[in-house]
């Protein structure tokens with residue numbers, strides 16, 4: 001009976017796992033080695049993060065916003081110095097005001113400003129691109145397979161559309177996008193960005209770097225979280241072992257048949 | 266009651282005016298507990314700890330959360346990003362909800378296996394079922410607060426169920442929404458309820474413990490305690506055992522909090538709510554899946570709603586459906602097997618709840634069909650099997666006493 005039960009349980013959990021893969025129709029993106037996705041979290045490679053930022057600000061930010069991040073967060077990540085972040089921010093314009101005359105005015109962005117959005121609203125963005133380029137603030141948390149999927153998407157454009165698939169005007173064929181027809185044209189190609197640190201900007205490299213940047217934008221707390229987590233778990237393991245020893249010692253008293261307890265009421 | 270004497274003068278002073286010191290002593294220190302409880306008896310106190318964690322983290326989250334559709338999503342992300350240790354608060358609360366249900370499910374199955382719901386503990390069990398209902402309501406409303414796609418569409422689907430009520434259905438739904446769609450009034454009142462319900466839950470747990478302490482814990486043998494030698498004081502024996510279990514549980518819980526905080530979540534809930542875009546699959550949180558499967562097993566909307574609610578409410582009458590005088594499954598060979606099949610049936614229901622209805626199960630039937638079979642079996646277990654088993658099952662002889670069994674164990 002117990003055996004049957006265990007077998008049934010295993011079968012069921014396999015079913016769950018299988019189901020996770022079958023959903024959606026699009027192929028399952030290949031699992032990548034990220035510095036931040038281990039069983040015990042991880043961290044961001046600062047150089048990679050900075051390269052990813054370069055890709056984002058030079059390419060993606062032309063269409064996409066990351067409205068939950070501020071330029072000061074770049075400094076907090078440890079990958080940008082304060083001066084670098086200030087310089088980067090000053091390249092964007094934000095509306096401020098009203099001033100003493102009651103007028104709104106434009107000024108260069110500061111560290112305290114959120115990443116400047118390319119469009120004033122979704123309608124404007126959709127009008128320009130045929131579909132709304134989604135805000136990328138939490139994109140790695142908002143898609144199944146997270147970073148693996150975004151990476152697969154960015155390198156998943158094919159010039160040749162397979163037979164039987166029709167891609168509407170203004171759309172592009174992408175193997176990994178649900179439905180395969182995506183309004184975003186391939187944003188990255190080999191050499192799309194000239195890296196400040198001299199790294200060779202292959203498509204794969206560009207994609208990995210920008211996904212790292214987006215993963216950081218989605219979970220800027222990740223490094224602090226996993227660092228504290230390790231300490232907490234080690235502490236708990238030691239504490240639990242000690243409690244276990246204490247429990248066994250106290251429970252030895254049960255061998256005394258006279259141990260008893262009466263209701264005090 | 267004889268007057269209790271304490272060496273500490275402050276304690277004595279309080280005790281003379283309000284006998285709360287002896288009350289605490291009676292219920293937490295010298296409270297008599299069966300000597301033979303196994304680790305399945307740890308889950309009640311664990312659930313209690315999680316409840317406290319939920320209330321505490323919830324209060325601090327509420328200090329930073331904003332219940333308005335335009336900012337709710339962002340305000341949650343700002344808690345994670347900009348509030349000191351906000352990420353810890355949020356992930357403790359989010360994963361705490363899953364842990365709470367996991368613990369309570371184990372706690373309930375424990376009660377079923379050892380027949381803890383039988384006389385004289387029927388009311389204890391029924392208060393438990395009420396706690397479970399309160400938990401479900403709380404969790405449902407809480408899930409709406411971050412205002413992601415699943416929040417919005419989950420709220421829409423579930424509140425819409427009430428439109429199945431004859432005649433006044435649509436009016437009820439409009440009344441619940443505070444408008445003609447799930448919108449700001451809905452979010453705002455859900456927040457108010459989500460803050461209120463846990464305190465009702467807390468009060469229910471108090472009643473639950475009061476009822477528990479009236480007849481004391483059942484035990485793995487399912488026999489009544491007869492002599493003081495069957496029992497031992499709660500402290501230090503069960504305080505240390507509960508703490509030891511708590512250590513293991515916290516390792517499990519905090520692993521998710523720190524390293525896989527979104528493991529139990531739906532990715533779609535990180536997409537801000539959009540009333541114009543319906544997500545391809547609307548699925549509730551994992552702990553509601555079995556009932557979601559029951560809901561969808563019935564083609565008729567009203568029928569589905571009735572079956573779903575019946576699935577929970579039938580637990581109220583479990584003490585009278587099970588006609589066996591023997592409590593513990595240890596001495597009920599047939600019931601024991603039926604228990605595990607029932608447990609499996611609940612897992613199957615959960616599995617079906619996670620699937621889209623027209624998907625095939627191992628190529629032999631649709632998920633809907635599987636869900637119908639599993640739902641039927643669920644009720645068959647309660648309504649047919651349990652009453653009959655109690656009449657016809659040959660049970661094994663019961664041991665004489667707890668003390669004797671404990672002595673045997675220590676003689677080995």
Ligand code: HEM
Pocket residue numbers: 305306307308309310311312313314316369372373376379381382386389390392393394395396397466470473477481482483484580
């Ligand atoms: C907030 C959730 C709950 C809390 C905090 C809680 C707490 C507790 C505690 C501390 C105990 C004593 C320790 C133990 O026997 O494990 C207990 C016993 C019990 N609980 Fe709960 N409980 C909760 C929910 C439920 C639910 C949902 C049910 C059933 C529908 C339930 C049924 C019982 C029963 C029957 C007992 C007595 C078990 C026995 O003595 O063998 N409880 N509860």
